[in-house]
Amino acid sequence: MDAVDVLVRSLSKPVDIKGELMQYHPRSDRHSKIACWGIMFDLLQTSGLLRRHVEEGTVAFGINHQMTDYVNHKKKDLDLVLCRPATGPRPKRKPYTLDSLAQKWGIELTGDEQSRLAALPVLTEAPVSSVLVALEAKACMTEHGKAGPRLYDELNSSHQIVHGASNQALSVGFCMVNAAEFFYSPTNRHNGSGPNAHTQPRAAEKAIEAVSRLPRRSGTNSMGYDGFGIVVIDMLNDGSQPVELVTSGPAPQQGDIFHYDSMLHRVAHEYDAAFRSI
Numbered sequence: 001m002d003a004v005d006v007l008v009r010s011l012s013k014p015v016d017i018k019g020e021l022m023q024y025h026p027r028s029d030r031h032s033k034i035a036c037w038g039i040m041f042d043l044l045q046t047s048g049l050l051r052r053h054v055e056e057g058t059v060a061f062g063i064n065h066q067m068t069d070y071v072n073h074k075k076k077d078l079d080l081v082l083c084r085p086a087t088g089p090r091p092k093r094k095p096y097t098l099d100s101l102a103q104k105w106g107i108e109l110t111g112d113e114q115s116r117l118a119a120l121p122v123l124t125e126a127p128v129s130s131v132l133v134a135l136e137a138k139a140c141m142t143e144h145g146k147a148g149p150r151l152y153d154e155l156n157s158s159h160q161i162v163h164g165a166s167n168q169a170l171s172v173g174f175c176m177v178n179a180a181e182f183f184y185s186p187t188n189r190h191n192g193s194g195p196n197a198h199t200q201p202r203a204a205e206k207a208i209e210a211v212s213r214l215p216r217r218s219g220t221n222s223m224g225y226d227g228f229g230i231v232v233i234d235m236l237n238d239g240s241q242p243v244e245l246v247t248s249g250p251a252p253q254q255g256d257i258f259h260y261d262s263m264l265h266r267v268a269h270e271y272d273a274a275f276r277s278i
Helices: 003-012 030-046 048-056 098-104 111-119 144-165 202-212 260-274
Strands: 015-017 020-022 060-068 075-085 128-140 170-178 227-234 244-246
Touching: 003 030, 003 227, 003 244, 003 260, 030 048, 030 075, 030 098, 030 128, 030 170, 030 260, 048 260, 060 128, 060 144, 075 144, 098 111, 128 144, 128 260, 144 170, 144 202, 170 202, 170 260, 202 227, 227 260
Parallel strands: 128 170, 170 227
Antiparallel strands: 015 020, 060 075, 075 128, 227 244
């Protein structure tokens, strides 16, 4: 699985966000785009059926696709979705591929990852007909206690809208939680107050507890996430040090349903079971 390493490596490099060089900003979707790209990359490597669908041209991806809950008419923009391509006129600009999207979004790949990406069938952007897999990624980087309820509400509304639009679509969630003792918040870094201090690991545990209560489903007769992964990192966010992946507690351990590998294998299996006939 590559997505977690790709995320940590890419976020380690400060970039221009809102006019400043930084690794993370709460008003930027850079972190969620990188996470969703990585999940799509891993799914393509894991599911032979998905690779065949891509080779046959029956599956593409959509960027910033808006889904609408048919029942409640609520709307949600998703960074990336796997979809059946729509017929009819295509946009005038050249569609992105998974490779060119990585370049556009500044995703840092090793030589081995780049070689494996090049060996995969070319997954291409297309207008969305129907969504097969909807990806949603969020982060909790500081003020974990206050952020927990908001994080839960935002993630909970996502799967509701996805399945309100189509109960056949797979809703996949991802949450990145910061376990650093100190964090330079972009929203207060200029007021001279210094970094936010966290009581760890309790702060990270609170955020993990909040998202762990999100509904999950094992069939199309209910609402909930079809797969949900939690990744814990250590990020100071001043550009002085790389982001580090936390593998000890409170991060989910191998075999836990929230461990990234467990989530990815589950979603690949659900894709193979749900979409054999497309």
